[in-house]
Amino acid sequence: MEVIFDCFFEETFLRLERSGLKTKQKRKDVIDHLTAIILGTSKGQNVTATETCTLAVISAINYHQRKKCENNNVCLMGKFHNVLYIGLKIAWDWGVTDSDVVKTLLYEIFQCEQNFERLFLGAIFGSNAPYFIAGWRSDFLDQDENIRALVFYLEHAKNARLEFPVYLNKYEGTKVLRFIDVPIESCGKASPMRVALQASSPDLLLTLLRYGANSNPKDGGMMPIIAILDKLVEAPSTQIHVETCLKILLKTVPAIEMPYKPFTFEHRKGIFIEKYEILFERGCIKQQQVFGVMDLKHLCRHRYTSCLIHWMNYIVCSIMYDSREFANQLSIAIWN
Incomplete structure (x- = not known):
């Protein structure tokens, strides 16, 4: 044959x-x-x-x-x-x-x-949008089929432990990244997770995080959570999908790390409260998520989720298909 x-x-x-x-x-x-x-x-x-x-x-x-x-x-x-x-x-x-x-x-x-933008852009923006971004059209029917195809390749990449040497920038140099974290060239070399975040696509963001995408990628951009907070401040009443993305990301970190280093903690705290006061009032974020200690339930869930993802990536090549499906369903329950 x-x-x-x-x-x-x-x-x-x-x-x-x-x-x-x-x-x-x-x-x-x-x-x-x-x-x-x-x-x-x-x-x-x-x-x-x-x-x-x-x-x-x-x-x-x-x-x-x-x-x-x-x-x-x-x-x-x-x-x-x-x-x-x-x-x-x-x-x-x-x-x-x-x-x-x-x-x-x-x-x-x-x-x-040196990238996989023809796979990722179709899933993030749909079949036609990549033509205006990168000059080609996706071979898949629509955005839904693009996403399902992407998940198909994410699964294989996870099974094969697929990694690639990628030059990030003059500060980071060349790093070995997993398939899911390889930057997208036509989007300013941002990671797929960051591009999905900028597109305010909570479903795709959740899918990428389930497959182990780095929630704080080293692609030269600001911390994703801070970027979301800035978007919410700019248009606080019309960002439903952005708020959903924020809720998803908050489950991946033990706490929100304040920027504005190397100022003192009190100075940074004052700047942060002044800038994001409206988000505290709306309940999008809580002060304990930034300045205090999160409750034990959240910390345990974050630690357990991290361990579970690591465990699944470690043994997925040696377990049966049904067992892997069970592990995937368990991870979904934890995210929810």
């Missing part, structure tokens, strides 16, 4: 111009053709379509690698790079279960682009 898919990519791409896969419709045409071959091959060889699709994804990766090797290990981009997004779409369509194959696919994309 591998030969069939190798021939498919060679013959299909031979007829395409260099920019032949630039548009969403062109990529869809190739995906539809490949899908028909997957169905026909799986029936003819009496194997599942998912297993056949896995071989098709491997062939897409191999084709990309061959073309890159022919060009002194530099990606030719254009149609030769978009073959990876053909593989990305069919892997989601058929529910590929081999995390090692998905790991290789994501690694190939990162080697060429």
